[in-house]
Structures are given as C-alpha cells and as structure tokens.
Amino acid sequence: MSSRWQETVVPDMLDNDIVPFWDALKKHEFRLNRCTRCGTHYWPMTLCPKHEDNGFDEMEWSLTSGRGKIFAWEVVHRVKNPAIKWDLPYTLVLVELDEGPIFPTRLVGNRPDNLRVGMPVEVAYEDVVETGMTLPLFKTVE
Amino acid sequence: MASSARQFAIVGLGVHAGRGFAQSSRTLQAEAARLAIKDAGLNKRDIDGAINAQGIGGSMPGGGGWVDSYSRVLGLPAKFYWSMSRGGTGALIALNAAMRALDTGSANYVVIACGDASWSDSHGKLQAKPAGRGRAGRGNYSLGNEMLGFSGAATAGGLHAFFASRHMHEYGTTSEHFGAVAVSCREWACLNPEAQMYGRPITIEDHQNSPLIVEPYHLLDCCLDSDAAVAIVLTTADRARELKHPPVYVMGLGFGDHARKHWWDKTNYTQLDVGPAKDAAFRQAGIGLADIDMAQLYDCFTAEVIFQLEDYGWCPKGHGGPFAAEGNIAPGGCIPVNTGGGLLSSYYLFDYTGLAEAVQQLRGDCGERQVKNAEIALVTGHGGEMLIPGMCSTHGCAILGR
Numbered sequence: 001m002s003s004r005w006q007e008t009v010v011p012d013m014l015d016n017d018i019v020p021f022w023d024a025l026k027k028h029e030f031r032l033n034r035c036t037r038c039g040t041h042y043w044p045m046t047l048c049p050k051h052e053d054n055g056f057d058e059m060e061w062s063l064t065s066g067r068g069k070i071f072a073w074e075v076v077h078r079v080k081n082p083a084i085k086w087d088l089p090y091t092l093v094l095v096e097l098d099e100g101p102i103f104p105t106r107l108v109g110n111r112p113d114n115l116r117v118g119m120p121v122e123v124a125y126e127d128v129v130e131t132g133m134t135l136p137l138f139k140t141v142e
Numbered sequence: 143m144a145s146s147a148r149q150f151a152i153v154g155l156g157v158h159a160g161r162g163f164a165q166s167s168r169t170l171q172a173e174a175a176r177l178a179i180k181d182a183g184l185n186k187r188d189i190d191g192a193i194n195a196q197g198i199g200g201s202m203p204g205g206g207g208w209v210d211s212y213s214r215v216l217g218l219p220a221k222f223y224w225s226m227s228r229g230g231t232g233a234l235i236a237l238n239a240a241m242r243a244l245d246t247g248s249a250n251y252v253v254i255a256c257g258d259a260s261w262s263d264s265h266g267k268l269q270a271k272p273a274g275r276g277r278a279g280r281g282n283y284s285l286g287n288e289m290l291g292f293s294g295a296a297t298a299g300g301l302h303a304f305f306a307s308r309h310m311h312e313y314g315t316t317s318e319h320f321g322a323v324a325v326s327c328r329e330w331a332c333l334n335p336e337a338q339m340y341g342r343p344i345t346i347e348d349h350q351n352s353p354l355i356v357e358p359y360h361l362l363d364c365c366l367d368s369d370a371a372v373a374i375v376l377t378t379a380d381r382a383r384e385l386k387h388p389p390v391y392v393m394g395l396g397f398g399d400h401a402r403k404h405w406w407d408k409t410n411y412t413q414l415d416v417g418p419a420k421d422a423a424f425r426q427a428g429i430g431l432a433d434i435d436m437a438q439l440y441d442c443f444t445a446e447v448i449f450q451l452e453d454y455g456w457c458p459k460g461h462g463g464p465f466a467a468e469g470n471i472a473p474g475g476c477i478p479v480n481t482g483g484g485l486l487s488s489y490y491l492f493d494y495t496g497l498a499e500a501v502q503q504l505r506g507d508c509g510e511r512q513v514k515n516a517e518i519a520l521v522t523g524h525g526g527e528m529l530i531p532g533m534c535s536t537h538g539c540a541i542l543g544r
Binding site: 092094101102103 | 264297300303305308311353355357359406408531
C-alpha cells in the first residue's frame with residue numbers, strides 16, 4: 001500500500017498482450033499463458049511452440065499456483081534512477097515457476113542469509129493504490 | 143552469396159572515442175564516418191551506401207524510432223541509408239547487410255557507422271538526450287519490459303548479473319575468476335595509449351575491493367561509459383586492392399539466436415548462442431579455432447568473456463574462470479583477448495570496439511600491444527532486446543583476415 005512503488009509500473013506501459021496478466025494481479029490471481037492443446041504454460045503471452053498448426057485462440061490466461069523456486073539471484077547495490085533507489089540494496093530473482101516458465105521479480109522481506117538457487121518462493125501481492133496496479137513481488141516460503 | 147570468404151574487405155576505419163566531447167551521437171557518428179572515408183583514401187563522393195547501425199536506437203524497442211542521418215550531415219551521395227540495430231551485435235548485422243548490397247551492385251563503397259554519447263549523456267553534458275534513450279512505452283513492443291521497471295532490474299548490469307550468478311551456481315565460478323577477466327583486459331589497455339584506462343593497472347584485490355553494483359558484479363566487472371563513434375568503409379575485394387591500406391577481408395560471418403532456448407528450454411543461462419554463429423563463420427572462412435590469432439570477445443560484463451572462452455572451445459564448459467585466472471587471455475597468454483582493452487578498459491561502443499581493434503591489429507598498427515604475425519581475428523557481438531528473463535539473444539561471429 002506504499003507510495004514508494006507508485007512510479008514502477010503504470011498502466012500506459014503495458015501492451016495489450018500483457019494486460020490480462022496485470023488485470024488478474026489486481027484480483028490477486030497469478031495467471032500464466034497456457035496452451036489448451038497440451039497444457040504447457042508460458043509467460044508472457046506466447047503461441048505454444050510445440051505445435052505447427054495451432055492458433056492464438058488456443059491460448060488462455062490460466063490461474064496458477066504463484067509458487068516456484070529460485071533459478072538465479074542477484075543483489076542490486078547501485079542504481080541511477082531515483083525512483084527505485086529507496087530500497088537499496090534489494091534482491092532480484094528469476095523464479096522457475098512450478099508450472100515451468102521463468103519469471104523475473106523482486107524478493108521482498110529480509111534477505112535470507114542462505115539465499116540459494118532452488119529455494120522455494122511464492123508470490124506476495126503489493127497493491128499500489130496510487131496507480132491501481134498490483135505488483136507480483138515474491139517472498140521465500142517458510 | 144554462398145560464402146563471404148574474402149569477397150569483401152574493410153578499407154577504411156574511423157575511431158572517435160573518449161570522454162567529455164559533449165557532442166551528440168549524430169555528430170560523433172558523422173566524425174567517425176568522415177575519418178573512415180579519409181582513412182580509406184576515398185572522397186565523400188565515392189560513398190554510395192550508408193548504414194546507421196546503432197547499438198541503441200534505430201529499430202530497437204524503446205529506441206526512439208528513426209535516427210537522423212549522418213549521411214545527411216556529411217552530404218554523402220549515398221543511394222541508400224538504412225537504420226538498423228541489434229544491441230551489441232549491430233556492427234556485425236550491418237556487415238551482413240553491406241555485403242549483400244555490394245554483392246548485388248547496389249553500392250560499391252558502403253559506410254557503416256555508430257555513435258553513442260553515453261558518457262556526456264550520463265554526466266549531464268548534453269542539452270537533450272541522444273535519440274534512442276528513453277523508456278519503452280506507448281504500448282508497442284513493450285511486452286515484458288514493464289517487469290524491468292517494477293522489479294528494479296532496469297539496468298544492463300541488472301539483466302546480465304543473473305547469468306553470472308547462474309554460472310557461479312552451475313560451475314563454481316567465483317568473483318575472482320570474473321576479476322581475472324577484468325585484470326587481463328586492463329593489462330591490454332595499459333599497452334594501448336588510446337584506451338580510457340591506459341596507465342591505470344588493476345589487481346584482483348582492486349577488483350574485489352571495488353564497489354558492488356549488482357552482486358555478484360563489482361564496478362570492475364562492468365564496461366565503461368564513453369563518448370564514442372566508429373565507422374568503417376566496406377567494399378569489394380577487387381576495389382579494396384586498389385586502395386592505400388592492406389585490405390582486411392571478411393572471411394566469415396555467422397549468427398546465432400537463442401530466444402527460444404532462452405525462454406522455453408532454460409538451457410542457456412550460462413552461455414551465448416555461439417554454436418550456429420561459429421559454425422557458419424568458420425565454415426565460410428575454412429578455418430578452425432587454432433587458426434585464430436586473437437579474439438575480440440564482447441565484454442559488456444566479465445562473465446560474457448568466460449562464457450565465450452568455453453563456447454568457442456578454448457577450454458571445456460565450466461572452466462572459463464580458471465582458464466582466465468591462469469593468464470591465458472592476458473598479454474603473453476595462449477589466446478590474446480580484447481587486445482585494446484575491450485569494452486571493460488578501452489572504450490564502450492558495442493561490437494564496434496572489438497571490430498576496430500581487429501582492423502588495427504590486422505593492419506599491424508598496434509604498437510606495443512601488437513599481436514605478432516596476426517593474420518586472423520575473431521570478433522563477436524552480443525545483443526538483442528533488453529528484456530528479462532530472456533535478453534540479448536543474438537550472438538554474432540565475424541572472422542577477419544589480412
């Protein structure tokens with residue numbers, strides 16, 4: 001609910017291919033693009049590459065677990081953009097979601113001393129009242 | 143054009159690089175182009191093709207669209223002026239396009255140029271931002287870009303550090319290994335009076351003590367900020383032999399693009415898409431790895447050098463860190479890498495930094511840092527969309543020879 005996030009994502013940054021993802025976040029739903037033919041999940045919007053003759057009408061934004069494991073991590077110590085300086089240093093992670101795709105996000109909460117690849121994490125929704133957006137931050141699972 | 147082997151040659155080189163010029167990217171680029179034409183012993187009226195291949199700008203998402211023409215600034219009578227971009231492999235995709243134009247007779251002498259006023263921009267020396275800087279927005283081609291904004295990964299360091307981190311996890315590579323790349327490049331720069339870091343040697347301890355930027359990366363893992371422009375003149379081999387410098391031939395040129403592997407196979411977070419690029423370029427050139435006298439490897443950050451040492455086969459996968467730490471890429475090592483100091487220690491201009499250095503080496507113009515009897519150089523590029531988690535998917539490989 002903090003104004004510190006208000007400059008990070010604004011609606012006019014989004015193109016129509018990703019709007020359904022961000023709309024779902026407002027309802028605290030973590031949706032991925034799913035192939036209705038084979039069930040494979042993607043993020044962001046993708047035409048499932050496993051088939052030759054499928055169409056975009058066979059892809060849907062499907063409710064998922066919002067859980068995964070750390071695939072790679074880094075700690076940001078310096079940035080130039082004043083809008084994102086307030087939380088330095090902060091931890092960024094690539095999350096390998098349980099449904100398959102890799103999802104980039106910010107890890108919130110205290111940085112675990114034993115931060116490591118493979119650590120389980122889950123989505124932590126951050127509602128930003130000023131913009132009406134909800135951010136899909138992640139946190140470690142106790 | 144079945145093969146590019148020795149059909150085309152670089153005959154002119156213009157380098158205008160340093161810090162604090164307070165010139166627009168356009169003016170930097172025009173100056174480099176002017177120098178390249180003069181270096182070739184040609185006149186502006188001879189130039190009938192011009193390519194503006196910027197690292198940022200041109201057609202890149204968020205790149206600000208069209209870029210004003212240096213050919214207009216110089217009054218070149220070019221039959222075409224193209225703007226194209228692929229991040230850090232812009233010079234090599236431009237080579238590809240220029241060779242086709244020469245092959246079909248669309249042009250006889252093509253200038254390829256790039257300019258980037260990033261130092262003056264970041265230090266408030268420009269009245270306006272150079273074209274090509276700004277955020278991706280307006281709902282076009284921004285898919286996934288918003289993740290950069292909210293997560294705070296909107297820097298090249300933030301994007302690339304994940305790959306370094308992953309290599310450390312998979313292979314036990316250490317920060318000191320990355321430091322060995324930085325130290326090696328600096329040793330080369332200290333032999334190059336034109337390098338920004340000439341006269342400023344560093345040690346592994348300096349690397350370790352330099353501030354963390356995006357962990358695992360320290361300051362000394364990151365490329366420089368520069369005001370820089372490079373231009374080359376490319377022509378056909380027969381025309382090249384009539385000009386004043388010994389021709390630097392394009393012997394091979396290939397590309398790889400790992401977008402699909404990156405996003406969906408999750409197999410490539412510790413490598414670049416060297417395989418197809420190398421296969422095509424080496425096949426055209428008819429050479430093997432042992433024939434390479436020097437390598438100008440794209441070094442936006444230190445880990446990318448380690449990846450390429452492995453992916454090209456100078457050492458087994460996962461051994462790039464120890465290989466660099468043993469001094470193999472430094473002056474006196476078994477494979478001279480980034481002999482002018484590279485993006486890390488000479489100046490930053492995408493793949494043009496390495497391309498320019500290769501041309502100078504093959505002409506034998508490199509003084510103290512000259513690689514003896516250098517005949518064949520490898521130049522690589524690394525670029526693409528700055529998205530996350532998949533980014534900079536294109537790898538370019540050029541083989542140049544004299």
